[in-house]
Amino acid sequence: MLRDLAILAVLAISPTISWIANKEFLLEQKTVYELLRYIDQPEVSGDGSYYELGMSYEIEKNIENYNDEECVRSFLARYKKGMQPRGKVFSPFYSELLGEAIDLFRVFLNAKDFETLNKTAAWARIHMNEGMFAYSFSIAVIHHKATRFIRVPALHEIQPHLFFSETVIKRAQEIMWRNDISSSHISPKGYSVIPATYGIRRNTKNYNFDEEEQRLNYFRNDVSLAEAMHYAHLLRPFWLGSLEISDDVLAAWPPRGETFLWWQMHTLALYNMERLSNNLEAIKEFDWNYPLPYGHYPNASYPNGCQFPSRKKRSRIPNHLFPLLQKVRDLESRLSSALDTERVMDTDGESRETYKQAYVELLGNILEGNADSINLPFYGTYYVLAKHILGCAPRPKTKHTPCPSTLDHFALGHRDPMYWSLTQRIVNIYHDFSSHLCTYVYEELVHEDVVIQSVEVEPIFTYFEDVDYLVSTGLKVPNGRDEPVVKVRQCRLNHLPYRYNITVKSAKVTSVWVRVFLGPKYDFNQMELSISENYKNFLLLNVFTVNLENGTFTIQRNSTQDYTAVPEDMSGDSFYEKVTRSLRDINDTFEMPWYLYTLKLRNSIPKGRIDGLPLRLFVYIGSPIDEFIHTHLPLRKSITFPLDRPLTVDPARLPNAYFKDVKIYHTERSKIKHKTRETN
Numbered sequence: 001m002l003r004d005l006a007i008l009a010v011l012a013i014s015p016t017i018s019w020i021a022n023k024e025f026l027l028e029q030k031t032v033y034e035l036l037r038y039i040d041q042p043e044v045s046g047d048g049s050y051y052e053l054g055m056s057y058e059i060e061k062n063i064e065n066y067n068d069e070e071c072v073r074s075f076l077a078r079y080k081k082g083m084q085p086r087g088k089v090f091s092p093f094y095s096e097l098l099g100e101a102i103d104l105f106r107v108f109l110n111a112k113d114f115e116t117l118n119k120t121a122a123w124a125r126i127h128m129n130e131g132m133f134a135y136s137f138s139i140a141v142i143h144h145k146a147t148r149f150i151r152v153p154a155l156h157e158i159q160p161h162l163f164f165s166e167t168v169i170k171r172a173q174e175i176m177w178r179n180d181i182s183s184s185h186i187s188p189k190g191y192s193v194i195p196a197t198y199g200i201r202r203n204t205k206n207y208n209f210d211e212e213e214q215r216l217n218y219f220r221n222d223v224s225l226a227e228a229m230h231y232a233h234l235l236r237p238f239w240l241g242s243l244e245i246s247d248d249v250l251a252a253w254p255p256r257g258e259t260f261l262w263w264q265m266h267t268l269a270l271y272n273m274e275r276l277s278n279n280l281e282a283i284k285e286f287d288w289n290y291p292l293p294y295g296h297y298p299n300a301s302y303p304n305g306c307q308f309p310s311r312k313k314r315s316r317i318p319n320h321l322f323p324l325l326q327k328v329r330d331l332e333s334r335l336s337s338a339l340d341t342e343r344v345m346d347t348d349g350e351s352r353e354t355y356k357q358a359y360v361e362l363l364g365n366i367l368e369g370n371a372d373s374i375n376l377p378f379y380g381t382y383y384v385l386a387k388h389i390l391g392c393a394p395r396p397k398t399k400h401t402p403c404p405s406t407l408d409h410f411a412l413g414h415r416d417p418m419y420w421s422l423t424q425r426i427v428n429i430y431h432d433f434s435s436h437l438c439t440y441v442y443e444e445l446v447h448e449d450v451v452i453q454s455v456e457v458e459p460i461f462t463y464f465e466d467v468d469y470l471v472s473t474g475l476k477v478p479n480g481r482d483e484p485v486v487k488v489r490q491c492r493l494n495h496l497p498y499r500y501n502i503t504v505k506s507a508k509v510t511s512v513w514v515r516v517f518l519g520p521k522y523d524f525n526q527m528e529l530s531i532s533e534n535y536k537n538f539l540l541l542n543v544f545t546v547n548l549e550n551g552t553f554t555i556q557r558n559s560t561q562d563y564t565a566v567p568e569d570m571s572g573d574s575f576y577e578k579v580t581r582s583l584r585d586i587n588d589t590f591e592m593p594w595y596l597y598t599l600k601l602r603n604s605i606p607k608g609r610i611d612g613l614p615l616r617l618f619v620y621i622g623s624p625i626d627e628f629i630h631t632h633l634p635l636r637k638s639i640t641f642p643l644d645r646p647l648t649v650d651p652a653r654l655p656n657a658y659f660k661d662v663k664i665y666h667t668e669r670s671k672i673k674h675k676t677r678e679t680n
């Protein structure tokens, strides 16, 4: 299909595209949205037709509509024995529950066509645990060939209770039930709005929190950031082998192990710049044998009333987790012996040399503990295990009644400060590894024909703005009535788009790759950082190619074109309405937006300070021949080249590299409007 080819080509260099969707596609898109609404009320959705479909459908009688019948049979056998009941909490961090979810996912993935997928999902929506259904079905939609480019709804629209406090959800629920929007604030567009705050926790006596850590509440509770974390998992679930991962995901991203490491480094660099913005100290390290440095009190509960577990500051790992603790220590020692001996053990007991660029992928796979790990039995699922232990969830009374911690959800883990201590540990392992690789020599870094003469950046302004999040699609609706649209309004960090110009002098007509990084200028003690340490703290904002002419040339960029982040999604209600409208009206075409599931542009810049947070842009221009951000090309460099290894060449010696100081100012929205008017 021409459309698909074009999309893949574009995805390799730009994370967003759009095209005119045809009716068949739109109907399927509408179906996926309807299936993932009101997941805890099987009898509701659209006109109730899914319920009829699901009740009358029998997987066993239609087994010829699945590719791998054996796999479907083994799911049915397990189902008959009993799986996680409806109404209970689901988390993929409990092996039994994950096993069930994977079995369900395989049934979806084996559906031969969309019709079968539709029927299977309608069935599962009634018979399976709702959290598990949403999890397995969302992953199936992303990876199934019959649902290419179909979007899954945002997680907060499916399971709003993961994002907003009990009080807020209760208020939203009341409005839904009474269908009485007059008791709430109505937006000009006609939906009810419920204000939500992040809530400052002052109960320090009982829980012993670090109050200053709460300065980061805007970051930790950011819905889009949480969803980016969630999608990072859905795109490449650790338990899914790369053979089963959708070709589109493989084409759009670097290989999975490298992407895992990159994602850890990218989010950590962002988090550290948020800490700098808020005058917080560096992330504290932890040791499994000692009390954990941070506590965490989520103050949220699951729809079935079970509270998210909390952990006091300086608590130790509870006794019931000791067997897992032993395991995670073993895995860490295997890993460090692999790094020390420069040998990794594969499943045949053969050892392999480690310190080569190609082994970045291998290291990433081992650390994530994904299905492509070179030796899963030996190196285990480190990342998942470590997060589960740090969450300190209580021992479930039965296998069906877990009470997962925030760390037991891919979307929520980063709310717990221990998440970042773990991320830092993983990133340190990578840097330890990369310090053993040969450092790049001058000849590898220089591009003789290109001189960056100057870089000009506009000051960057951040501000808080109100955003309305659709929640009514995840709450209980009175059957058979028009559902009122209810949204939760929360203030979110955003920034004005900023422009930058890179003036380049080229000695010939050539096309080059440009990379733009953002990093701190000073450390947590206000000391200026030298690049030999600081290279670790930079995050990649943009990668793009340009054709240079002979002579001097100014590359003009706008931050909305950044590679690593995408525009905001359309809210689920408007998206759904657009889809249904263009299905009804033949003349009403819908330009289907399609973005990579990743960070939103809003999340790509730290908050900064009122008096300006000093940061640095690093611009690097390299030749395009031997580097290309596309998978599976033999001669590719890391996406963060040249900052993926210790920098021993002084960038000042490189004509094709340039540092530029930039300040991020945090300010009030009203003042910014004034500023934009001034500059325009």
Ligand SMILES: *[C@@H]1O[C@H](CO)[C@@H](O)[C@H](O)[C@H]1NC(C)=O
Binding pocket: 027, 028, 031, 049, 050, 053, 114, 115, 118, 119
């Ligand atoms: C899926 O099934 C529902 C319920 O029968 C139906 O309304 C919908 O049109 C189906 N979707 C597709 C794409 O066939």
Ligand SMILES: *[C@@H]1O[C@H](CO)[C@@H](O)[C@H](O)[C@H]1NC(C)=O
Binding pocket: 165, 166, 167, 199, 200, 201, 202, 203, 299
């Ligand atoms: C938890 O949240 C509720 C409201 O959402 C608030 O009243 C309560 O004080 C919070 N508890 C703590 C310990 O902060």
Ligand SMILES: *[C@@H]1O[C@H](CO)[C@@H](O)[C@H](O)[C@H]1NC(C)=O
Binding pocket: 456, 457, 458, 499, 500, 501, 554, 556
């Ligand atoms: C970039 O160059 C254009 C055209 O010369 C100019 O209008 C704009 O102000 C420049 N932007 C910056 C940030 O210097």
Ligand SMILES: *[C@@H]1O[C@H](CO)[C@@H](O)[C@H](O)[C@H]1NC(C)=O
Binding pocket: 507, 508, 509, 550, 551
């Ligand atoms: C580039 O331009 C300079 C002078 O403008 C000229 O001397 C040189 O030959 C040109 N190089 C190429 C490759 O065209």
Ligand SMILES: *[C@@H]1O[C@H](CO)[C@@H](O)[C@H](O)[C@H]1NC(C)=O
Binding pocket: 497, 498, 499, 558, 559, 560
């Ligand atoms: C940046 O680009 C976007 C979209 O192309 C545009 O809407 C916006 O006005 C631009 N901003 C600036 C400051 O040029």
Ligand SMILES: *[C@@H]1O[C@H](CO)[C@@H](O)[C@H](O)[C@H]1NC(C)=O
Binding pocket: 585, 586, 587
């Ligand atoms: C679509 O447009 C055509 C030509 O403008 C018009 O004749 C037709 O009535 C329109 N159809 C609908 C459903 O509006």
